[in-house]
Each structure stands twice: as C-alpha cells, then as structure tokens.
Amino acid sequence: MPAYESLVGLGEREVSDFIAHNGVAPIPNPPAPLAKGQDGLKLSNDPAHPFITPGPDDLRGPCPALNTLANHGFLPRNGVARPDQIVTAVMEGLNLGNDFAKFLVYQAFLMNGNPLTNLMSIGMHTPLTGQNPPKPALVGGLSQHGTFEGDTSMSRVDAFFGDPAAFNQTRFNDLLDFSTKYGFNGTYDLNATAEFRFQRLQDSIMTNPELDFTAPRILSAYSEAVFPLVYFVDGRLNNRQLTQDAATSFFADQRLPADFHRQPAPVSFEVIEPMVGEIFAKHPFTPGVNHGKNNYQLMPNTPALSDFCGIYKDIVLRVIPAQYPRPSSQLKDALNKNLGFLFGAVKQQHNCTQVFPYGR
Numbered sequence: 306m307p308a309y310e311s312l313v314g315l316g317e318r319e320v321s322d323f324i325a326h327n328g329v330a331p332i333p334n335p336p337a338p339l340a341k342g343q344d345g346l347k348l349s350n351d352p353a354h355p356f357i358t359p360g361p362d363d364l365r366g367p368c369p370a371l372n373t374l375a376n377h378g379f380l381p382r383n384g385v386a387r388p389d390q391i392v393t394a395v396m397e398g399l400n401l402g403n404d405f406a407k408f409l410v411y412q413a414f415l416m417n418g419n420p421l422t423n424l425m426s427i428g429m430h431t432p433l434t435g436q437n438p439p440k441p442a443l444v445g446g447l448s449q450h451g452t453f454e455g456d457t458s459m460s461r462v463d464a465f466f467g468d469p470a471a472f473n474q475t476r477f478n479d480l481l482d483f484s485t486k487y488g489f490n491g492t493y494d495l496n497a498t499a500e501f502r503f504q505r506l507q508d509s510i511m512t513n514p515e516l517d518f519t520a521p522r523i524l525s526a527y528s529e530a531v532f533p534l535v536y537f538v539d540g541r542l543n544n545r546q547l548t549q550d551a552a553t554s555f556f557a558d559q560r561l562p563a564d565f566h567r568q569p570a571p572v573s574f575e576v577i578e579p580m581v582g583e584i585f586a587k588h589p590f591t592p593g594v595n596h597g598k599n600n601y602q603l604m605p606n607t608p609a610l611s612d613f614c615g616i617y618k619d620i621v622l623r624v625i626p627a628q629y630p631r632p633s634s635q636l637k638d639a640l641n642k643n644l645g646f647l648f649g650a651v652k653q654q655h656n657c658t659q660v661f662p663y664g665r
C-alpha cells in the first residue's frame with residue numbers, strides 16, 4: 306500500500322503493519338484556504354452530498370456540525386477521518402475560515418486523535434484509528450470527556466449524568482424554549498444565546514458535583530454557543546437568527562436543511578470572538594470547578610476566557626503533555642508537526658508566542 310494513501314477503513318492489524326513498515330503515517334500539510342472565487346455562497350445540501358442515515362457501525366459524537374457533515378458525506382461516513390479531511394469538510398460544507406478550522410481541528414486532534422496513524426474518531430474510541438500510542442495517551446475520539454468534550458453543553462448532559470456525547474432532547478428543548486423567550490421572532494439569536502449559555506453554567510453549578518469549567522473548555526463552550534447562529538443559518542439570509550426548524554435539523558436530525566447554503570464568505574476568529582465577547586459581557590463568569598453540588602470554587606490559575614494566548618499555552622504546555630509526557634522520537638515528531646499546525650492557525654490573528662513542550 307503506498308505511503309500516501311489514507312488509512313481510513315483499515316483494521317487495527319493492517320494499520321499496525323503499515324506503521325511497522327513506514328514509521329508513523331504520512332501527515333499531510335493542512336489544507337489551504339478555499340481559492341478565491343470558490344469561497345462564497347454555495348448550495349451545501351447538493352446531490353453530491355446526499356443525507357444518508359448513519360449505519361450501526363458509523364461513529365457519531367458530541368458535535369452536531371461534524372455529525373451532520375458525516376451524514377452528508379463531507380466526511381467519511383464511518384466517522385473516522387484525518388485532521389486535514391475535517392478541515393476541508395468544515396470549509397467546504399459550512400465555510401469555516403481556514404485558520405479557525407485549523408485551530409479547532411488540530412487542537413481536538415492533539416487531545417483526541419491518534420498521532421501515529423493520523424486518524425481521529427468524531428465519536429467514541431474505535432480500533433479503526435489503529436494501534437494506540439502508549440498510555441496515558443487517550444486517543445478517545447471527540448466523545449472523550451474532559452478533553453475537548455466538556456461540561457455545560459447545550460444539547461448534551463454533563464458526563465456526571467450520562468453519555469455526554471449523545472443528543473439529549475430535554476436539553477435541546479431548553480435551547481428552543483430560550484429562543485422562544487429571548488430570541489427575535491423565536492429564533493436562536495445572540496440574545497437567546499447569552500441567556501441560555503449562562504443558564505447552562507448556573508444549572509451545572511447547582512446540580513453537577515463534578516462540574517469542571519476551566520480552560521480549554523471555557524473557550525469551546527462559549528464559541529460553540531455562537532456557532533449555530535452563524536454557521537447553521539442559511540448563507541442567503543445570513544441574519545444571525547437561527548430558526549427553530551433549522552436548529553432541529555442540525556441538532557436533532559443531524560441533517561442539513563433542504564436547500565441549505567453555507568456562509569457567503571469564510572467566517573473565522575474575527576467574527577466569532579466579538580460575539581463571544583458580547584455574550585460574556587452580558588453574564589460574566591469566572592472559571593472554576595465544583596467540589597460537590599453548588600460549591601463552585603474559582604480557579605485563579607486557569608486563563609480567563611478573554612486570554613486567548615493563555616488558553617493556547619495551557620493546551621500546549623499542560624493538556625497535551627499530560628497525555629504525552631515522554632513521547633518516543635517518532636511520536637514526538639508527529640506531535641511536533643501537529644503542534645506546528647496548531648500554532649500556524651493562531652499566529653495570523655493572535656499575537657501569541659509559540660511554545661514548545663518537547664523542545665524545538
């Protein structure tokens with residue numbers, strides 16, 4: 306099998322054989338931005354990307370966007386993909402800006418993927434991602450709690466209460482109720498988001514004795530709250546007001562609405578961050594953890610939501626080395642490559658200093 310071929314779909318044994326012969330799997334560079342002229346409004350729910358209900362062995366997880374993109378074939382339908390494939394899928398399907406897509410994907414991949422095989426599950430752990438690196442590496446897929454997946458989700462329960470990756474109708478009904486109550490014309494808009502996001506945190510503080518609301522989860526929780534009213538709104542309307550029907554299509558059915566068009570231009574940090582700032586300003590919070598129900602202890606050593614470079618550093622110097630404390634040379638090379646891709650994603654728009662957990 307040629308070294309540039311994807312390992313997706315191979316069994317654990319075949320992947321192990323491949324690595325034994327080739328060292329780590331080939332790691333393609335991150336995809337470039339969509340070409341000018343190809344990066345605008347486009348029908349995403351097109352005949353080339355039909356919705357197909359996932360089969361019993363297809364993996365789906367906590368992210369309504371990636372689940373939906375897999376159900377339409379923008380991602381491999383089995384739910385196992387290379388990071389570059391995921392970057393391409395979110396650019397093509399929803400018009401995520403290139404930097405922003407890379408930031409999300411390489412961060413998640415370093416926490417949840419397999420650097421040796423360059424594969425990640427968008428759901429739970431699977432042998433399809435091949436031979437695992439040695440523990441304490443998790444390679445748990447996106448459903449792995451306490452990495453990218455975390456508490457206070459909008460349509461999932463906290464891990465303390467059950468499967469935190471599975472869609473939860475009761476939770477989602479709250480999102481709809483908040484849209485009815487606070488959103489313009491019953492839509493999920495920025496006002497509804499601000500109220501709902503804050504309520505989810507207050508609810509977990511009251512009920513979840515093991516709540517953890519620290520970096521990096523604080524950033525993903527607040528960004529994911531605004532994603533739907535940007536990326537799930539049809540690009541022809543693009544009014545930052547998500548109808549309850551469209552929300553139900555993405556979250557509950559994991560399906561693009563009929564005739565859905567993606568955003569009319571790539572949307573990146575410069576749009577998402579001010580919106581995050583606005584919802585935070587309405588109801589500020591301090592990162593913390595619960596020691597028992599309604600016993601929220603502030604964590605002054607975790608970076609604040611506004612400290613983007615602090616969160617980048619926390620991921621690179623604390624979260625990733627916790628899984629890879631002393632990587633072998635091949636593993637270290639693969640990690641360093643992906644860490645480089647992650648920094649490449651943040652350096653344009655944030656003046657962060659690159660940090661190196663394993664030396665330069």
Ligand code: HEM
Pocket residue numbers: 367368369370371391395399401406409410413414447448453454455456457458459460461525529530532533536537
């Ligand atoms: C167009 C791009 C994306 C959109 C619109 C999007 C949207 C969302 C939304 C709305 C949630 C919150 C679900 C909830 O709280 O109930 C979420 C969760 C999540 N997303 Fe995405 N996402 C996108 C891209 C990605 C990418 C690229 C990754 C990683 C490769 C990712 C990984 C996750 C994970 C791990 C969660 C679970 C967090 C949790 O609730 O604990 N997403 N996503």
